[in-house]
Amino acid sequence: MPLKPLIDADTIADRVADLGRAITHDFLGKDLVIVAVLKGSYVFAADLARHIDLDVAVEFLGVRSYGDQQESSGVVQITTDLSTSIEGKHVILVEDIVDTGLTISYLHENLATRQPASLKIASLLHKPARTRVPVDIDYLGFTVDDVFIVGYGLDYAQKFRNLPYLAVVTDEDA
Secondary structure, three states, X not given: OXXXXXXXXXXXXXXXXXXXXXXXXXXXXXXXXXXXXXXXXXXXXXXXXXXXXXXXXXXXXXEEOOOOXXXXXXXXXXXXXOOXXXXXXXXXXXXXXXXXXXXXHHHHHHHHOOOOOEEEEEEEEEOHHHOOOOOOOOEEEEEOOOOOEEEOOEOEOOXXXXXXXXXXXXXXXX
């Protein structure tokens, strides 16, 4: 499958470090939990956590909305729930990409019912051209065009997650 590099590994690393510093500043002295949305955000969440200079708990929330397609089905299925309570804690929901806003909006509403002290969103990517539900992203890596992106945790049919950079899938028949 032909890929065209979009954002190189060094640029990603620099931006993730910036986001980690901002989060450290904003949550000094607070009980912070990062909730990584699986599977796509695992690389971003791991790198982000290493750049947050605080004691951070990490939780995982498995969801499925794409299947093996290039577009979200719009139906969000929680496949793995949190293993501990987030009640009274400051939570950052970490996502790989916000495109339609449907998944992250659903997850934000779901986690808000669990009574965290605060709930923020961090996303590596935002694709505003596809927005169906507006979402406030508190910590954003990059804004991208309406193209299908893989690498750095993002996949196509479970492939390409291990690329250290972001790339655009260029084969229309993929």
